Amino acid sequence: MKTNTSANAVRCAGVQKHFGEGDARIHVLRGVDFEAKQGELTFLVGPSGCGKTTLISVITGLLDSTGGSVELFGANTRQLPPEEQIRFRRRNLGFVFQQYNLLPALTAAENAAVPLLAAGMKRREAVERAKALLVKLGLENRMDTLPSKLSGGQQQRVAMARALVHEPRLIVCDEPTAALDHATGESVMELLADSAVHPERAVIVVTHDNRVFHFADAVAHMDDGRITHSEQRN
Amino acid sequence: MNFVALRMLTGDRAKYLGLIFAIAFSTFLLQNQTSIFAGIMSRTGSQIADVTDADVWVMDPATEYFEETKALKDTDLLRVRGVPGVDYAVRLFKGQPVARTPEGNFSATVVLGLDDATLIGAPRKMVMGSWENLREPNSVVVDRAGYMLLFPGEPLELNRTLEMNDNLVRIAGISEASASFTSFPIIHARYSAAVNFLGRERSQMAFVLARGQPGVSAEELARRISDATGLRARTQNEFRWDCINYYLKHTGIPVNFGITITIAIVIGLVVSGQTFYLFTVENLKQFGALKAIGVTNARLMGMILLQALTAGFIGYAFGTGMAAVFFEIFSQKIATRGIVLMWQNVVGVGVLMFLVVIAASLLSIRRVLVLEPATVFRG
Numbered sequence: 001m002k003t004n005t006s007a008n009a010v011r012c013a014g015v016q017k018h019f020g021e022g023d024a025r026i027h028v029l030r031g032v033d034f035e036a037k038q039g040e041l042t043f044l045v046g047p048s049g050c051g052k053t054t055l056i057s058v059i060t061g062l063l064d065s066t067g068g069s070v071e072l073f074g075a076n077t078r079q080l081p082p083e084e085q086i087r088f089r090r091r092n093l094g095f096v097f098q099q100y101n102l103l104p105a106l107t108a109a110e111n112a113a114v115p116l117l118a119a120g121m122k123r124r125e126a127v128e129r130a131k132a133l134l135v136k137l138g139l140e141n142r143m144d145t146l147p148s149k150l151s152g153g154q155q156q157r158v159a160m161a162r163a164l165v166h167e168p169r170l171i172v173c174d175e176p177t178a179a180l181d182h183a184t185g186e187s188v189m190e191l192l193a194d195s196a197v198h199p200e201r202a203v204i205v206v207t208h209d210n211r212v213f214h215f216a217d218a219v220a221h222m223d224d225g226r227i228t229h230s231e232q233r234n
Numbered sequence: 235m236n237f238v239a240l241r242m243l244t245g246d247r248a249k250y251l252g253l254i255f256a257i258a259f260s261t262f263l264l265q266n267q268t269s270i271f272a273g274i275m276s277r278t279g280s281q282i283a284d285v286t287d288a289d290v291w292v293m294d295p296a297t298e299y300f301e302e303t304k305a306l307k308d309t310d311l312l313r314v315r316g317v318p319g320v321d322y323a324v325r326l327f328k329g330q331p332v333a334r335t336p337e338g339n340f341s342a343t344v345v346l347g348l349d350d351a352t353l354i355g356a357p358r359k360m361v362m363g364s365w366e367n368l369r370e371p372n373s374v375v376v377d378r379a380g381y382m383l384l385f386p387g388e389p390l391e392l393n394r395t396l397e398m399n400d401n402l403v404r405i406a407g408i409s410e411a412s413a414s415f416t417s418f419p420i421i422h423a424r425y426s427a428a429v430n431f432l433g434r435e436r437s438q439m440a441f442v443l444a445r446g447q448p449g450v451s452a453e454e455l456a457r458r459i460s461d462a463t464g465l466r467a468r469t470q471n472e473f474r475w476d477c478i479n480y481y482l483k484h485t486g487i488p489v490n491f492g493i494t495i496t497i498a499i500v501i502g503l504v505v506s507g508q509t510f511y512l513f514t515v516e517n518l519k520q521f522g523a524l525k526a527i528g529v530t531n532a533r534l535m536g537m538i539l540l541q542a543l544t545a546g547f548i549g550y551a552f553g554t555g556m557a558a559v560f561f562e563i564f565s566q567k568i569a570t571r572g573i574v575l576m577w578q579n580v581v582g583v584g585v586l587m588f589l590v591v592i593a594a595s596l597l598s599i600r601r602v603l604v605l606e607p608a609t610v611f612r613g
């Protein structure tokens with residue numbers, strides 16, 4: 001094992017988040033302490049409504065917290081100017097959503113190439129790189145297919161390719177298997193464990209799906225806006 | 235990301251065609267209505283433009299436009315001729331007698347009586363015969379549209395007769411006159427003959443047509459004539475605009491067209507603007523995903539502008555094409571001849587559609603800029 005395997009990719013301390021003001025105020029995150037290490041697949045689990053999605057939104061900078069601190073790779077990205085934060089996200093983060101969120105008008109390969117295009121890479125080169133990755137993910141026959149013609153599992157693999165193509169240091173997946181049947185979910189998770197995990201990368205997976213728990217290196221249990229306990233698996 | 239923006243635009247065929255259609259239809263409607271309006275308005279003075287021999291039209295100060303004239307006195311002609319800088323000045327009779335055909339058809343007409351000696355003001359565009367035939371006794375020249383009105387369904391033919399106030403006249407030529415506002419037949423005759431076509435209304439010297447000596451501009455000549463005689467003297471172009479302005483001011487036409495055009499503008503703008511705005515709103519989830527992935531706001535704005543301008547341009551091009559075909563067909567028809575798609579309207583509508591598209595994209599951009607990227611995690 002490399003020395004940096006256990007370095008923290010994500011470190012949250014006392015993170016607070018509430019929505020609304022006055023009587024309508026909902027306190028969703030009530031002082032979250034959470035860590036995700038490089039080289040590990042960290043599961044974030046807990047009952048519906050406990051704040052998992054909110055937490056990863058705060059971690060990835062899509063939402064602002066109302067208190068506490070979030071460090072990514074040892075830096076507090078919130079102190080960067082807004083455009084820098086976006087650039088940081090573009091370079092270092094990859095997303096997999098429950099609903100895939102692919103662009104319906106783009107082919108599988110073009111969808112997977114979007115992060116490279118967003119970073120200014122030429123279309124041909126970006127699509128070539130996306131295709132190479134899709135081959136690894138078993139989609140070599142589906143590269144020029146539109147998302148509407150793909151199965152749920154295939155769409156989620158395209159979404160994974162999009163999360164991986166720019167080799168980010170942190171990948172965040174919100175319920176990546178929830179819309180898939182068990183066997184498909186299992187194979188997607190297996191691919192994620194095989195392809196995404198990398199000594200210099202952390203992967204956080206939010207899930208309800210206890211059928212895939214055995215893939216986890218670490219599991220953080222969340223309830224009512226707090227991490228109740230964490231366990232190391234291997 | 236430009237190809238991504240264009241793919242998003244064209245990806246959903248139905249939405250894309252709907253958007254193009256909305257813009258094309260608005261463009262067509264606006265160009266169509268404004269051009270027809272301009273065409274009808276320009277007809278009010280079209281007979282003035284057809285007279286190529288005169289720089290300046292002189293009339294009684296009470297005469298405001300071509301259709302309704304107060305007679306000048308014979309001495310007025312002499313006074314105009316006496317103004318320094320006038321090369322020639324001739325009388326022009328104008329009356330609206332009824333003409334009957336031997337078959338019993340009849341119609342009110344516009345008769346223009348030309349100076350017997352010079353025939354100044356004669357139609358220069360002839361379809362059949364020659365304007366010089368007017369020198370023969372009892373001869374007139376009828377315009378082609380008027381002929382078709384008086385002799386419906388019959389071929390153009392010289393030497394047919396018309397009867398006006400018990401005068402039998404012979405059609406010695408058929409001219410190609412610009413369409414008039416009233417669509418009455420335009421009949422040219424010698425002055426001495428024309429005065430007999432009207433019976434009781436005598437002495438209808440409606441206008442004096444004048445031309446300046448070399449070096450005297452039309453404006454200068456008009457100013458000199460009105461200063462010296464107290465009559466109204468207008469250049470050809472001024473008099474045309476007098477007629478247009480008279481109709482704008484004193485008839486319901488501009489109001490009616492104004493309402494139609496306003497409705498066309500509002501509907502066109504609302505439909506095209508709304509369609510594009512909804513297009514963006516329906517794609518908000520996609521924009522949210524791009525935002526989460528790290529596409530900057532500036533890039534997203536560029537993408538939306540590109541989509542709007544592309545759709546706007548294609549729709550506008552189709553709409554203009556439709557309008558061009560429409561006017562190409564209708565300018566061939568005798569009743570709608572001369573009503574053309576004017577470049578001013580094409581440009582004006584283009585500017586208008588451009589502003590609409592920009593406005594719609596600004597609204598769309600606002601929606602995308604305030605969009606919380608965190609919404610991408612929600613189902």
Ligand SMILES: Nc1ncnc2c1ncn2[C@@H]1O[C@H](COP(=O)(O)OP(=O)(O)OP(=O)(O)O)[C@@H](O)[C@H]1O
Binds near residue numbers: 053
């Ligand atoms: N933008 C918002 N405005 C107000 N309340 C919100 C907002 N986002 C989330 N919440 C509330 O915060 C709480 C936690 O939501 P969150 O989506 O983080 O839960 P979750 O753990 O991801 O649940 P699930 O497992 O069902 O996805 C919920 O009660 C939700 O209604």
Ligand SMILES: [Mg+2]
Binds near residue numbers: 052053054174
């Ligand atoms: Mg959730």
